[in-house]
Amino acid sequence: MSDSGLVRVVDALSALARAVGALQALVAGEVARRSRPELGPAGLAKGQGFSSPADLLAASAGASLGEAKALITVGEATAGRESFTGERMPSPHPFVQAALTAGRISVAGAAMITRMLDRVACRAHPELLMATEEALTAAAAQLSLGSLSVAVKYAEARLDTDGVQPREEELHAGRSLSIVEEKSGAVRLTGVFAPVDGAVVAAAINALVSTELRRARDAFGSGRAYTCPDGTPTDACVCVDPALTEQRTLTQMRADALADIARHVIGCEQTTIDATTAVVVRMDLEDLTDPDSAGVASIDGIAQPISAETARGLAASAGIIPLVLGGDSAPLDLGRSQRLFTRAQKIALAERDGGCAFPGCARPPQFCDAHHIRWWDRHHGPTDITNGILLCSHHHHLIHREGWGIQVAENRTWFTPPVHIDPGQRPRPGNNLRRLLMRPVVVSAGENDASAAGAVGIAGERAA
Structure with a gap:
């Protein structure tokens, strides 16, 4: 196979993986809906012997619990809704749902965007929230997860300006540095720093x-x-x-x-x-x-x-x-x-x-x-x-x-x-x-x- 042919195969498999991920998220959302806590032992997950829908999905896919929770997050965030009158309503995140269904973004990227939007939804202006979702979804199709993570953090700071300083204070309060002498005699340093202090140390x-x-x-x-x-x-x-x-x-x-x-x-x-x-x-x-x-x-x-x-x-x-x-x-x-x-x-x-x-x-x-x-x-x-x-x-x-x-x-x-x-x-x-x-x-x-x-x-x- 030529180099260009191999690259085409990689692209095709990546598109297939995104399509499968979208279907998995759709199913995961439904599994979570049928396993709601109020259903008790009659819920789907507990009826199958699992403590939570995430445990059921992780066991089925041989995946980590975090990956299963991401599928549920995206599935619930992009699923359609019903009004109190029984009328069908669109997804709360239509841009993410459309890009995910079309295979343009991955489940991990969709989870990153929807989690941030849900965190700031009660404090951000609805129009600005919708515009941010559209921009991030378009960018996610071109960016790596690392770059998308940076974009999401800046978007959250713009949507929730009052939350920037509390987050700084929270990160600063969580700073730590442990110094442990291991059995071998080596000294292990494990540190967590607030962004400013961490930047100084790294620089x-x-x-x-x-x-x-x-x-x-x-x-x-x-x-x-x-x-x-x-x-x-x-x-x-x-x-x-x-x-x-x-x-x-x-x-x-x-x-x-x-x-x-x-x-x-x-x-x-x-x-x-x-x-x-x-x-x-x-x-x-x-x-x-x-x-x-x-x-x-x-x-x-x-x-x-x-x-x-x-x-x-x-x-x-x-x-x-x-x-x-x-x-x-x-x-x-x-x-x-x-x-x-x-x-x-x-x-x-x-x-x-x-x-x-x-x-x-x-x-x-x-x-x-x-x-x-x-x-x-x-x-x-x-x-x-x-x-x-x-x-x-x-x-x-x-x-x-x-x-x-x-x-x-x-x-x-x-x-x-x-x-x-x-x-x-x-x-x-x-x-x-x-x-x-x-x-x-x-x-x-x-x-x-x-x-x-x-x-x-x-x-x-x-x-x-």
């Missing part, structure tokens, strides 16, 4: 995710979209590196974005939260100082333990306090106020790195932390610009996990991958977008010229 998360998706698509994820400034072939250019392409799913990126926003709020000096708010990680001194330790650590308020390796990475994060314990579990070091980078130093690092320094990352400076390249504890690294680097949480953990080396030479950052990623351990230039336009500085994979130029780093070791 903040999507802004970070969109920036990284554009970066992955246009800069480092596609050789067709990026040309090396010095003419190096795409397959040899360090600006386009398969090892640095985005590997996370969209949902993982959203989760990372939300976590980074929370870290930013906790670590920000100008914030409305208590200045003492912090995440406390408890671990033994031996596990902190020994890079090969397989010990564990704990986070206050979370039952699930974390690995010592993860805790060592967290020790350099803003708003996270390592509570180091000796052999007798006595606190040895609480707080890092003397070893944190100052605001002026962070500004200087932001000028140099432009945000997260890891190649290809587009996280802005406000969502990054200043980390010691040479560790404060293990290597006695100083808190100065040449020993500092801006990293987002994702790439900070990646560097620890994979064992990347970091160097700073001539005010530029370089990242050396571990052997299992690049056997030649060719240094990658950091993500300073302005300097990517210049001719790359060649760093020999043998004798490192960057070290002779005063680079600060520990290539091949894990950087803090």
Whole structure:
């Protein structure tokens, strides 16, 4: 079958499904009429052993209860009526009934329209109500259910202007956020927000995710979209590196974005939260100082333990306090106020790195932390610009996990991958977008010229 022929078959089957749906709604309305509550056990549904007409329809069609209720809603809303004198009257929703019978709209679309119209019927002007039904029915034949849902919501707001604010208040009163630690140790967040608050949360998360998706698509994820400034072939250019392409799913990126926003709020000096708010990680001194330790650590308020390796990475994060314990579990070091980078130093690092320094990352400076390249504890690294680097949480953990080396030479950052990623351990230039336009500085994979130029780093070791 040709493509066009297959599409014609799809259209024909869709039209058939709409026609069958219209008949099902007609029958469902009659089933509901014969199962009215006042009939009691003599009603159709209860006479067949079902508690309601919706249960009867759902069992017959193998459908959900919601689908059965939608059929009843449409059937009752589009059925003809009788007056008190026995005279036949047209359907209360003639436009929906005509479109449904002609197979132009689906049962789901008809239910969406009729439910809204019935909700506002007692408050809306009859002529405006009829005109809205006609317009929505015509639009439903062309729109998807998602788009029709938006149109119905706006139509309801225009028909019932007094009901907009009460609905906002109802949605606001229903807001909630649950934080549950699951048996596996994962922390599940489930939230319901009012439209305005939800839009703010979504905008903040999507802004970070969109920036990284554009970066992955246009800069480092596609050789067709990026040309090396010095003419190096795409397959040899360090600006386009398969090892640095985005590997996370969209949902993982959203989760990372939300976590980074929370870290930013906790670590920000100008914030409305208590200045003492912090995440406390408890671990033994031996596990902190020994890079090969397989010990564990704990986070206050979370039952699930974390690995010592993860805790060592967290020790350099803003708003996270390592509570180091000796052999007798006595606190040895609480707080890092003397070893944190100052605001002026962070500004200087932001000028140099432009945000997260890891190649290809587009996280802005406000969502990054200043980390010691040479560790404060293990290597006695100083808190100065040449020993500092801006990293987002994702790439900070990646560097620890994979064992990347970091160097700073001539005010530029370089990242050396571990052997299992690049056997030649060719240094990658950091993500300073302005300097990517210049001719790359060649760093020999043998004798490192960057070290002779005063680079600060520990290539091949894990950087803090």
